[in-house]
Amino acid sequence: MKKKIAILGSTGSIGKQTLDVIASHPDHFDVEVLTANNSADELIQQAITYAPNAVVIGNEDKYLYIKEALKNEPIKVYAGSKAIAEVVQMGTVDMVLTAMVGFAGLEPTIRAIEAGKHIALANKETLVVAGDLISRLAIDKKVGILPVDSEHSAIFQCLTGEMLNPIHKILLTASGGPFRGKDAAFLANVTKQQALNHPNWKMGDKITIDSASLMNKGLEAIEARWLFNVKPSQIEVVVHPQSIIHSMVEFEDGSIKAQMGLPDMRLPIQYALSYPQRLHGNYPRFRFTDYPQLTFEQADVNVFRNLQLAFDAMNTGGNMPCILNAANEVAVDAFLNEKAGFAQMSDIIANTMAKVAFVPAPGYDDYMATDREARRIAQTFIRN
Numbered sequence: 001m002k003k004k005i006a007i008l009g010s011t012g013s014i015g016k017q018t019l020d021v022i023a024s025h026p027d028h029f030d031v032e033v034l035t036a037n038n039s040a041d042e043l044i045q046q047a048i049t050y051a052p053n054a055v056v057i058g059n060e061d062k063y064l065y066i067k068e069a070l071k072n073e074p075i076k077v078y079a080g081s082k083a084i085a086e087v088v089q090m091g092t093v094d095m096v097l098t099a100m101v102g103f104a105g106l107e108p109t110i111r112a113i114e115a116g117k118h119i120a121l122a123n124k125e126t127l128v129v130a131g132d133l134i135s136r137l138a139i140d141k142k143v144g145i146l147p148v149d150s151e152h153s154a155i156f157q158c159l160t161g162e163m164l165n166p167i168h169k170i171l172l173t174a175s176g177g178p179f180r181g182k183d184a185a186f187l188a189n190v191t192k193q194q195a196l197n198h199p200n201w202k203m204g205d206k207i208t209i210d211s212a213s214l215m216n217k218g219l220e221a222i223e224a225r226w227l228f229n230v231k232p233s234q235i236e237v238v239v240h241p242q243s244i245i246h247s248m249v250e251f252e253d254g255s256i257k258a259q260m261g262l263p264d265m266r267l268p269i270q271y272a273l274s275y276p277q278r279l280h281g282n283y284p285r286f287r288f289t290d291y292p293q294l295t296f297e298q299a300d301v302n303v304f305r306n307l308q309l310a311f312d313a314m315n316t317g318g319n320m321p322c323i324l325n326a327a328n329e330v331a332v333d334a335f336l337n338e339k340a341g342f343a344q345m346s347d348i349i350a351n352t353m354a355k356v357a358f359v360p361a362p363g364y365d366d367y368m369a370t371d372r373e374a375r376r377i378a379q380t381f382i383r384n
């Protein structure tokens with residue numbers, strides 16, 4: 001039986017690579033649903049190529065354009081964020097791959113879990129904002145959350161066969177981004193072009209800026225905390241500039257398992273789709289002799305303040321990671337639109353965390369309200 005996949009955010013970096021993986025395993029997977037926000041032409045092309053049951057465009061203004069372009073295809077066309085949250089519940093969907101960016105990924109992920117769909121989770125913001133709620137819901141609905149994020153896929157792979165053995169520590173690897181080794185004075189003047197130039201990965205703009213500021217690693221620590229049910233103190237960030245070891249797990253006896261490979265997201269995407277099976281991979285392979293040196297460093301949280309802020313938010317708990325996430329989304333957007341400097345992003349986030357009301361045990365409505373309020377407050381710290 002082929003697995004029928006709904007891809008949320010099919011026109012993005014992860015979405016397109018997921019389609020590559022599916023195209024290389026036509027006997028295992030079918031595309032059931034594709035969604036995008038604005039990229040109408042790309043979505044139409046993908047629909048014609050992959051013949052899904054349904055497509056959804058987030059921006060409702062593009063509905064008629066897509067409907068007209070697909071009028072001769074047996075493909076349902078919907079529009080709007082509500083439709084994205086509904087389409088994941090279709091009876092024919094087996095698995096939902098969440099590759100939308102940001103807080104917008106939360107609602108459709110909840111709806112998919114409620115409908116009993118397994119999740120291949122790329123959208124880390126979902127767990128950052130509401131990890132507690134999502135974890136409990138997934139257990140309640142007996143739904144598997146398979147990590148797509150390369151580090152979490154690595155940790156997940158290290159844990160295979162270790163059901164009885166508690167994790168002592170997670171060693172979360174970070175490339176260090178384009179500004180590794182630089183000081184605060186340097187960061188104050190970096191440009192958008194420099195920040196978008198990741199040394200090892202080609203990704204969407206938002207996560208690329210997060211990688212440059214090390215916020216990505218902070219978000220990933222929170223993601224790991226919920227995926228693997230560990231305490232914040234059990235997560236250590238290790239800078240590994242080559243991005244070959246994708247993360248490690250240290251066990252009680254001191255043994256450390258690592259998962260390795262070239263930096264290529266098609267591997268973790270494929271593993272999440274095919275788990276527990278490993279399918280053949282036609283992707284370029286790592287050879288030790290090409291990398292005579294794999295190196296490791298400590299992260300500098302005094303220079304990369306976002307990493308410290310994320311750990312602070314994780315330690316505080318409640319709605320603080322939701323506040324962190326919203327403020328970060330606003331700050332990254334401002335940086336990309338040249339309304340805030342690179343270093344100023346940390347000020348925006350810290351100030352927002354200090355100002356939004358703390359909720360110790362939030363539910364879904366609290367997260368929605370917190371996100372709205374944190375965005376409003378974060379905007380007040382941005383120059384016009």
Ligand SMILES: NC(=O)C1=CN([C@@H]2O[C@H](COP(=O)(O)OP(=O)(O)OC[C@H]3O[C@@H](n4cnc5c(N)ncnc54)[C@H](OP(=O)(O)O)[C@@H]3O)[C@@H](O)[C@H]2O)C=CC1
Pocket residue numbers: 008009010011012013014015035036037038039040058081084098099100101102104122123124125148149150201202203204205206207265
């Ligand atoms: N790229 C990578 O290698 C990795 C990414 N991730 C995570 O995966 C997620 C996706 O990242 P990435 O693929 O890089 O991002 P991209 O920006 O490349 O793609 C985002 C996708 O989501 C859609 N989208 C954006 N906003 C909305 C919205 N409000 N409503 C509906 N759809 C929306 C976009 O549509 P449109 O094209 O129309 O704008 C696009 O299809 C992020 O959470 C990221 O942190 C995790 C690990 C690695």
Ligand SMILES: CC(=O)[C@@H](O)[C@H](O)COP(=O)(O)O
Pocket residue numbers: 149150151173174175176177201207210211212216217265
């Ligand atoms: C590919 C992937 O999973 C990204 O999240 C990647 O980890 C970014 O690299 P750094 O954040 O380590 O620079």
Ligand SMILES: [Mn+2]
Pocket residue numbers: 149150151220
């Ligand atoms: Mn990652």
